[in-house]
Amino acid sequence: MAMTTIVTTIAIISPGDMGHAIGRVILSNNPQTKRVITNLNGRSERTKALSYSAGIIDTGSDEELLRQADIILSIVSPSEAAAVA
Template sequence: MPIQTIGILSPGDMGQAIAAVLNQHGLKTIAALDNRSERTRQLAAAANIQDVGSLTQLVIESDLILSVLVPAAAIEAAKQVAEVISNVGKQILYVDCNAIAPQALLMIRTSVARESDR
């Protein structure tokens, strides 16, 4: 499956910078901006990240999800994405781009892999 649409968790300073580069190379970037701050919405708009509203819609529309958020939120975000993957029934690539400990990465890998195998 070719990667055309990339979901960004979360389009803050780093996420929007990554999305801007991806968009310059012809990829579509999307984010779930429901309940996000006006600042985050502005950063997303500046990087041409399309708002799909919910995390469920992000999973449905993405070929790949990049997690770019504060390290303390990485595990919880991965668990939320894993639950949505299970509910949607879709196999998807999930990339954690956060500065986290190797043990945390193993927890995320286990969580996302388990849900995507259902």
């Protein structure tokens, strides 16, 4: 018998222009996903506003983000990808 895992919390690393839009789509189109989370420490006021408007919740730290997340999506520009990895 196959097991099904229900993902209720998705974390997004770097919820800027692309990340906040993907977070909004996840919350709008996936009824199983109850929360999209991120760590907004050190992020710009613009990124914070975009995240909050998309319904993304700030965990306050990377440690808390890792503790709460079922899945982590790293959504960064190509120029930032190596640094995030």
